[in-house]
Amino acid sequence: MMTNPTLWNYDLDDACYRVRLMASLSGVTLDLRSVDAFPGNEHLGDEMLALNPLGRLPVLEHGALTLCQTEAILLHLARIGPRGAAFVPSDDAGAARMRDWLFFGARDLAAPSQARAVAMLGAAGDAGALNHAARHGLRLLEDHMTAQGFRGQGFVAGARATVADIALFPAFALCRDFNLDHDAFPALRLWARRVRQLDGFITMPGIPDYH
Amino acid sequence: MPQTLNDTAGWAPLALASDIMTATSAGTVWNGDEIVIWRDSAGRVHAWEDRCPHRGMKLSFGFVRGDRIACLYHGWEYDSAAACRYIPAHPELDVPATIRVARYKAVEALGMIWVAPLDQPGPAPVDQTQVNALRSLQVDAPLARLTQVFVTHGLPGLGLVRDVVADGAVIRLTQGAVRLVAGLHPVDDATSMLHIAVEGACTQQALAALVPATAALRRLAETGVAGAA
Numbered sequence: 267m268m269t270n271p272t273l274w275n276y277d278l279d280d281a282c283y284r285v286r287l288m289a290s291l292s293g294v295t296l297d298l299r300s301v302d303a304f305p306g307n308e309h310l311g312d313e314m315l316a317l318n319p320l321g322r323l324p325v326l327e328h329g330a331l332t333l334c335q336t337e338a339i340l341l342h343l344a345r346i347g348p349r350g351a352a353f354v355p356s357d358d359a360g361a362a363r364m365r366d367w368l369f370f371g372a373r374d375l376a377a378p379s380q381a382r383a384v385a386m387l388g389a390a391g392d393a394g395a396l397n398h399a400a401r402h403g404l405r406l407l408e409d410h411m412t413a414q415g416f417r418g419q420g421f422v423a424g425a426r427a428t429v430a431d432i433a434l435f436p437a438f439a440l441c442r443d444f445n446l447d448h449d450a451f452p453a454l455r456l457w458a459r460r461v462r463q464l465d466g467f468i469t470m471p472g473i474p475d476y477h
Numbered sequence: 478m479p480q481t482l483n484d485t486a487g488w489a490p491l492a493l494a495s496d497i498m499t500a501t502s503a504g505t506v507w508n509g510d511e512i513v514i515w516r517d518s519a520g521r522v523h524a525w526e527d528r529c530p531h532r533g534m535k536l537s538f539g540f541v542r543g544d545r546i547a548c549l550y551h552g553w554e555y556d557s558a559a560a561c562r563y564i565p566a567h568p569e570l571d572v573p574a575t576i577r578v579a580r581y582k583a584v585e586a587l588g589m590i591w592v593a594p595l596d597q598p599g600p601a602p603v604d605q606t607q608v609n610a611l612r613s614l615q616v617d618a619p620l621a622r623l624t625q626v627f628v629t630h631g632l633p634g635l636g637l638v639r640d641v642v643a644d645g646a647v648i649r650l651t652q653g654a655v656r657l658v659a660g661l662h663p664v665d666d667a668t669s670m671l672h673i674a675v676e677g678a679c680t681q682q683a684l685a686a687l688v689p690a691t692a693a694l695r696r697l698a699e700t701g702v703a704g705a706a
């Protein structure tokens with residue numbers, strides 16, 4: 267696979283941001299193809315549905331591969347990027363923890379992204395229920411990172427950042443977009459600061475660049 | 478006679494000192510008032526109204542540079558006396574001294590950051606006893622309820638609560654071999670925080686093991702049931 271992967275991208279979509287961030291941290295150059303998801307709904311047009319019948323971004327094309335699941339895209343970038351190996355633990359327990367938190371993000375911490383899409387991007391959904399679920403999920407992550415701090419582990423799966431941290435980061439970093447303050451999450455605040463300090467960190471609208 | 482915290486009425490603990498790192502800021506709410514707590518690059522702690530005089534945006538979203546905090550929105554910078562010193566849109570301007578953020582008093586004691594209104598008479602907390610910070614716990618319950626649940630159950634599951642001492646805005650109690658100290662922080666009518674630490678020797682491993690019990694306290698105060706999911 268010699269060519270750069272192509273990311274079908276919408277700048278304000280937090281899942282697309284996860285992909286851009288992982289690519290930047292791993293040292294992968296992406297060819298970005300802009301999709302007007304809001305207000306244009308281009309992700310639901312025939313061209314994009316042919317690529318991803320789920321009608322969702324991001325989509326990554328790389329050679330013969332077409333990937334539609336954010337977490338799978340992140341793992342692929344970590345695998346092909348010259349700096350990507352640092353984000354996948356080489357020991358069995360570390361890799362298992364990374365995957366556990368990756369699936370936590372995909373399943374149990376899906377609400378923040380949905381709550382934000384309702385608040386900012388005109389998506390349909392029950393804002394109250396989504397905000398409540400988002401806060402519950404972030405509380406669980408806050409509890410975990412509080413304990414991790416005492417274990418001397420600054421990231422969700424251990425002492426070093428993994429793909430799971432990148433997958434989870436926007437759920438917290440962007441939660442003010444749906445009016446959830448950071449006040450109740452001191453451990454996540456410290457964790458987010460460590461993520462920001464990673465070599466190759468990039469921002470998106472809503473995640474200020476102040477370093 | 479040593480100071481007790483009963484002597485420091487008007488002061489409230491609004492954060493664990495170790496949660497506010499040098500050159501960072503954090504927002505909090507005290508009795509409905511939004512406050513930014515920040516440390517300058519020398520480690521000194523400041524508490525101000527969380528509102529930029531320019532257009533009222535939250536200063537806690539901003540960033541610390543040296544002994545100044547800069548607003549995220551248009552970059553106005555405020556020195557540690559809360560006076561605006563720099564306006565990026567008018568870099569040549571000698572900023573009028575009248576542009577100021579409303580300040581609070583702020584001190585560190587007992588491993589917590591204590592805040593009081595600027596005109597608060599009387600002494601500030603001075604207790605410099607070293608404690609092991611456990612966590613700040615935000616709970617959807619008024620402070621009176623959270624306090625009552627805490628003095629009754631401590632951290633649920635750790636055993637019988639003994640030797641409860643209420644001292645101003647702090648409660649101390651013992652469960653088993655663990656001596657807890659908790660700062661009481663009313664957020665608003667429906668929300669409160671406990672800033673919890675362990676007094677005396679305690680390993681990091683023991684602190685990590687206490688975290689699930691703090692989540693159980695949160696559940697108990699919010700739902701009345703410790704064990705429910």
Ligand code: FES
Nearest residue numbers: 529531532548551
């Ligand atoms: S609102 Fe703070 S600088 Fe404009």
